[in-house]
Amino acid sequence: MRQTILAVLSLSTMAALLTGCGGDLVLLNSKGPVAAGQSNLMMTAIYLMLLVVIPSAIMALWFGWKYRASNKDADYQPTWSHSTAIEIVVWGIPVIIICILAWLTWWGSHKYDPYRPLESEKAPLTVQVIAEQFKWIFIYPEQNIATVNELRFPEQTPVSLRLTSNFTMNSFFIPALSGQIYAMAGMQTHLNVLADNTGEFRGFSSNYSGYGFSQMRFKAHSVTQADFEQWVTAVKAGQGTTINPQAVQKTVLDQAEFASLRDGNRSQKQIDAMVRNAKTELEKKLAATALKEGPYKTQPHPVTYYSSVEQGLFESVINNYMSNYHGADHSAPVVAGEAPASETHVAVEHATASQGE
Template identity: 55%
Template sequence: MKIDQYSGYLKRLSLLLPLLSLGGCNMVLFDPKGQIGADEKSLIITCTLLMLLVVVPVIFMTLAFAWKYRASNTKATYMPDWSHSTRIEVVVWLIPCIIIAILGWITWESTHKLDPYRPLESDVKPVTIQAVSLDWKWLFIYPDLGIATVNEIAFPKDTPVNFQITADTVMNSFFIPQLGSQIYSMTGMLTKLHLIANEEGVFDGISANYSGAGFSGMKFKAIATSEQGFQDWVAKVKTAQAGLTEEGFPELAKPSENVPATYFSSVTPDLFMHILTKHERAGLAMGKGKGEHAEGEAATQSNPSIQE
């Protein structure tokens, strides 16, 4: 009797384990704080419900048919020669086609509406932030304000934020889940993202693409505040003793993990462009060097006196 009792406890516990495993999940995608995030949440829910219009009836019909036509049910109609039903064919083809057509239309509309490169419509002047993924931290440059930070950004609520994004090392992914879309940062390439926060708060920013040993600590804080709060934050950054120069950037770019928020009161103009194009310039210099070397060899071969 005790064995049966323990067995019952174990069965009930096994049913609770999947729910307990979800206790640590944070459904930030379904708690958006910006217009882009809200539109994406609506898109996810709409598409899921449309697809469930096919999935749920199929599940119920499978169970119902298995029960109705079980071997012990002698009242079920036995039709060994049945092979076709026009009504069933119409249903199983027409309904999925309608759903696919609706999903196609929604995809077309949302692809253009939620294009990360599309600037947000607003009467408020946007804030431009240049983001660079490093190993394993984020560098943010405010070109219009002449300041830079590591692992922290701030911007006023209800103000569009125009992100210009690149990488100094391996590919990463820039993502603030509660505000909206993620987009990749790639070495030598410029990607763009436009977000907006509709309320004040501190939101988690992450890298959504594995990039090595320090990936788990590659996080930053995105602070949405009032206009005055943003001005106060800028003033705080400008009181920092350190400045970020082109010569000092290689030291900052060295791999480091779990880096706290760091402020730079000044930044070399066009540092972001220097980071973006440095590999291209290195490639051109290498190609130029090879070209000069080849020209030198050709000149040597054509002029015996040079060889001597």
């Protein structure tokens, strides 16, 4: 018995230590009202469920101890079949908890609806977000600037994010500030966030989207209003590196520059197999495109600033995909930055890519 107790304690200690290997518990260390509300909602649901889990675990251990074979004083009732009191407890308490959880779910889904604007005396900052392969592009339409893999905004100011994708579906997630929201091609989703104080927060894609998925990371910076305005002025003047020396400063983000941002989505082995096995014209075009894009990157794209943005760039990304549903020429070859031409095209692309796996 002593060895069993020591083994259980050792495993419990190991499990507790392993839970801390990922750093701080960011979901329980929220830095904004949206994330804080969601965290409180999650913890309330956990506490309610523990009202059943903890007594059940205690009773399982206690019953096993009390009715062990060596305990001759325990009651032995082989004909026992029913107890109204037990039925009320084992059914009534869970039903009550489930009803409370159902109400919390309904209330929370409306209270923390990502589309719901945040209440604030300050006007929201609008940022357009594009999930590119494999990076995040942020466009500030009011400031007419753009960034890659970096989001900056003033503290205590609502940020209204408009999200879409220029390739497969991704999930935008800044755990310290809000819940996740999907970014999908041909669609626009909304997410409202706010940071209580200045700080630097981790952002990433929480939805697997290909070999370069692990590189879709960015930093979200909450800064003072003065620092934000200074940063915008510096980026517009082509001097963004004075604020962030590790960044790359460029001029305009137009369609040509946007198309060049796409990374490859295959390994070199897959690309070689596509080139080697290409026989039809379509397969040869796909192989040529794969060669041009190259293999997927193994490091995140460097933070990049653009001093201006082509008007309507964000809308054009959505329209590129929406046009496929309105009589567009589906036989046209795929160009980097544009939507897949047809379901047949996608099917052949997956088939040829799988030959290198």
